[in-house]
Amino acid sequence: MNRETTNRIRFVIEDVLPPILRDSALFRQAASLVWGKHITKLARFRERAPFLTAGEYEDLYREHPRVHAGTDNSQACIDRIVASIVGKSVCDVGCGTGALLSHIKVGNPCLERLTGVDFVIEDAAGIDGVEYVAAMIESLPFSDGEFDTVVCTHVIEHVLEYRQAIAELRRIARRRLIIVVPREREYRYSFNPHFNFFPYTHSFLRAVHPVPEHHLCIDIGRDILYMEDRPEPIA
Template sequence: MNRETTNRIRFVLEDILPPFIRDSGAFRWAAQRVWGAHITHLANFRERAPFLSEKEYAELYRNHPRVHEGTDNSVACIRRILGSIEGETVCDIGCGTGALLSRIQSAHPDLHRLTGVDFVIDDASRLSGIEYVAAKVETLPFADAEFDTVICTHVIEHILDYRRAIAELRRIARRRLIIVVPREREYRYTFNPHFNFFPYTHSFLRAVQPVPSVYVCEDIGRDIFYSEERGAAD
């Protein structure tokens, strides 16, 4: 299933179904017919978020069924990302399978350095010319302003301490920071292990305070694309 399809499904589940149905035992029962007991595990996971051990956190993500084919990004978001890259060094935080890295490498073959980071890099395709680093977004093993462009897609919604994560992304970005998150509402029963929910673009702008003077924040097919210029003044 691709991102465009799941976004259409999300429109029905999040914007058409009333909240009292989405949070009901009846919805859980119906969702279990498709997703199994995992739908309940996800609800419990969010309820226990402040108390989870690193082992529990990692195990849930390892066992979570993969919904999308290769990447969580839509074609429109990928196109927007590729057109927004600045400089000769790029780091993709939360690289997953490496699908976005592959697209970046093809679109920008002259990059001097292309790096992928994830806290579990077992799924990465290990493409030639790309370095892979296992690390958590809250504590990145890079120097200040080490990369011209830093990209982080479909990660912030998973991070409990997301402000610390955003601070780290800003710290290592020299020229541009790009973040993509789903535009979605929170309900008790969902099909993803998300902690943070941003139903509007201005919801996300509150999360990235302080917003610099030069930025872009727009809705692209139920995903929020955010980009900001980095520099000494920021």
């Protein structure tokens, strides 16, 4: 299933169904017909977010079914990201299967360095010229300004310490930072292990405060694409 299809489904269950129904046992029972007991496990996962161990966090993501084929990004987001790459080096934090890196490589053949980061990299495809690094977004093993462009899609919504994660992304980005998150509302029963929810573009702007002068924050389908140009380092 691609992102465009799930976005249409999300419109119905997130915006059309009233909250009193979305948080009800009736919805949980209906959702269980699709995902069984996993729908209840996800609700419990969010409730226990501040108390989860690293092992519990990792186990949930290893067991969580992959909904989208290859990438969580829509084609419109992919096209915008590929066209927005600057410089010679790119780091995709939360690279998953490496699908987005493949698009970036094809669309930017002059790149000299492509790096994919995820805390579980077993699913990452072997792509010529791409290096993979296993790491947590809250503590990235790179120097300040190591990459011209840093990309992070569909990750911030999963991270409890999201402000620390955003600070790390900014730290390693020398020229440009691109972030994509889903535009969604929080309900008790959901099909994803998200901690953070951004129903409007201005909701995400609060998350990335302070916002630099040169930035973009737009709605693409049911996703929010945020891009900022990093300040030039003082010589």
